[in-house]
Amino acid sequence: MKASMRSRQEPRRVSNGVIIAAMLLSLCVLSIVKARYCSTPFGPGKPEDQLQEQMNSSIRMETDDERVPAVNTAQEEEEEDVEEDSGPATKEAAPAVTANTGTGSGAGKKDNKSASKKKKKPTCFMTSKRSERCEAAGDIRVVGNASTIYISGLDREWTTKPYARYHDPVAMSHVREFTLKPFPSAAADAPACTKNHSVPGFVFSNRGFSGNLYHDYTDVLFPLFLSTRRFKGDVQFLLSDLKPWWVAKFRPLFRQLSKYDVLDVNNDLETHCFPRIVVGSDFHKDMGIIPAKAAGHVSTADFKRVLRNAFGLGRAAASRGGATGAGKPRLLIISRKNSRRFLNEREMAAAAAEEGFEVRIAEPDQHTDMATFARLVNSADAMIGVHGAGLTNMVFLPAGAVLVQVVPFGGLEWLTRVTFKEPAADMEVRYMDYNVQLEESSLLDQYPRGHQVLVDPYAVHKQGWDALKTAYLDKQNVRLDLDRFRATLREVLAALPPASTTPST
Template sequence: MKPLRTSPRPEARRTGNAFIIASMLLSLCIISLIKARYCAVPFGKLQESTELELAMEALRMVTAKRGDPASKGEKEEIAAMDLKKPLCVETSRRSDVCEAEGDVRVKGSWQTIFVHPSLASQEWKMKPYARKHDRPALAHIKEWTIKPFPDQEPAPTCTENYTIPAVVFSIGGYTGNLFHDFTDVLVPLFITSHHFHGDVQFVIADAKSWWLSKFSLILKQLSKYEIIDADNDQDVVRCFPRVIIGLNFHKELGVDPAKAPNGYSIMDFKEMLRKAYGLERPTAEPSGDQWDVRRKPRLLIISRKSSRVFLNERGMSDMAMSLGFDVRIADPDVATDLGKFARLVNSADVMIGVHGAGLTNIVFLPAGAVLIQVVPMGNLEWLARDTFENPSPDMQLRYLDYRIQADESTLSDQYPKDHPVFTDPQSIHKKGWNELSRTYLENQDVKPHLGRLRITLLEALNTLSHSRKMTQ
């Protein structure tokens, strides 16, 4: 960047000010070049943008103080600096998002996005998946490059032109697990694209045909256009007026209205799901202090077959029916039609299941329903809290938990009572996620005491009745 040009006036003070500012800007340029060349992190951080903005503001303040408008050369320098702010920023601890507006050309098969040199003076690299520090997840995500048009050769020729923006993202990572489908992709995609009201083109990397088919009704709610499979786009160059690369993440299964475009919340996301799957019940509707015998409260038991299995599932069902519940038992892992399963969940007033991806179906529960999360033993309260307890209030759901004790867990059959698995769970945690998961999630089944569980189900019934009173 050229030093700031100053007018050749004789006043020493004015010349001194200009020299100081020019020196400041030159120093910042040198620092920025060193960062761009040697920094191990390929993303533009908000800090870099802030430093640039502070320098710009300092220049404007000194110029204003001396009583002179900026010269033509100064204005050109300011304009050039404003145009070349970082394209990529860290929008949360989980996500980086790059955005370019102007002449933007996407060559999906190269995982490359070309932008006009006025928009950027350096290359940026990123993986468009909202789990940026998770190396195992990112190992399955292709890296994308955002770069200025080539200097010594023509810019890639547009073969397809668009008047709508594009959103580029990956469905690699942990997709295929329902929790990650929603928290890593679908909720962030809603945050990033819903305000376009369908007038947005999705360009999907690491595409899986079965995944696109499974969630096709949700994707159609967010975009009116056929999805572009970036990896199989051959030599097509698609030109857009605006491109967003990566998805905004706020929190697990959540939307922060203060950060979301148009103040959207997770309830807007749930409303979108209701439209996608034709879900009939926006709210759970009990009848007075006691449930009408013609409309018993429905309890849905989320069944599991491989790990964290309810070993007394039938006894749980019989006990719940004795309390007046209409009981359904279903395993989401064997459900072949997501829409059909969503409608079953939407018919429930209370849903109970052991901690796991199946509880992600809370997104289909009607407002006012109750979630009961059965927490396996192993000091996993933090995991239960972060994944399903914290998101529940924003979804207008009542949350209860049932914590498994040693004599309700098959771990009692595998380890002696004085084993660290029971006496010092944190020693297992310190060995890392793989060991924690193997011990407490993959190799543990549960058998809740029906007497204790009965108290929890009665509390759920009382919660439903109280909700009815509050709305009368």
């Protein structure tokens, strides 16, 4: 009896197993088919998310009033890559490091011989997908005109470019490369020190896209601040690809970060000897700092305070009552020369005056005195401009001021969000969008009503950054609807801090 019962159950068990296996196999096949054939390049309703990922490496800030003399003008557009995770290292896989130390060990795999030992941090490592930092201490000799740094005890040769835009090959192609070398086998063959320093040396570059105000801050100055503030001025800056006019423009800031004049490392004939060297800055995000990742937990607000001290800016806070607290709030209109101009600027100024603003119109360019323009921006309670590098001057606005970014027609909200909208909060600036409607755009005068540029901007986006830039940034000017503009001004007034009879200082 027992034998017959077993013989009846065994086939049933076998058939159940076959059914389960078949079901699992079917699910696997369906998953593969769906992933391969059913996915779309643009998800429903949010094509800009995928588009941004595709175009991150090529987007740069372009402005027709801040050309970079040494860089092809076709390379001067906006950059929108704000991912903070590290990409693959260019030299070795980069271990995680502690931001506020120079000698911390990486978070690599445990040594096979001892679980307590960690992988040694390499001399050069990626701190983000955009930035590489090299650090060493000991007997260090910098031969700047040869772009070579000799380091005693170094186990191998390293090369690096000290500019925080590693994800962008066009920018990096203009940056001078430095070679970190071990001392020659015969110590006597090492270059002799001609100038000794008792403080660390810090090497960075102002090549790439610097000279454009947006890139000055995003690629150079924010990274420089968060990387060197910990030295409290006891650091010697060694600037590669130095442009004298650029150094003069930001000298007040450099004097806040270092007690020493900036050295033109490429043209210096000395052999500078340091007890420690850092080559390359960290990068956190566009126009900003993440305090939790920064040495000393410095923040974007800290950077703004340093700027206020550097340029002697008197106003700490905006007010509905203006600088005196009992007057009118000041509106600064950022003007442009060529593309993305306000075509009815005078009418805008008149409308703003009628709404109760004191109005100033200014057009910053490469020759504008930075200190003078910083004081003008700092005197404003609100600032408005079409998307472009001129809006970078928001760094000088007092806390509580309102920034209105005019977003050109063409589905550019994702672009304008990363460059200025998201950084505004960390800068203690209130942000508003003014999205240009087709009827307010000069594109109506350039294309017939049914043209793809007018009716399907995302189809133009899919053609790549150059197509988007040409259609919506290079060729577009705006004529704001004055009724809409007045409504925006009333929102600005309501957003400003209440008037005070005590002037802000």
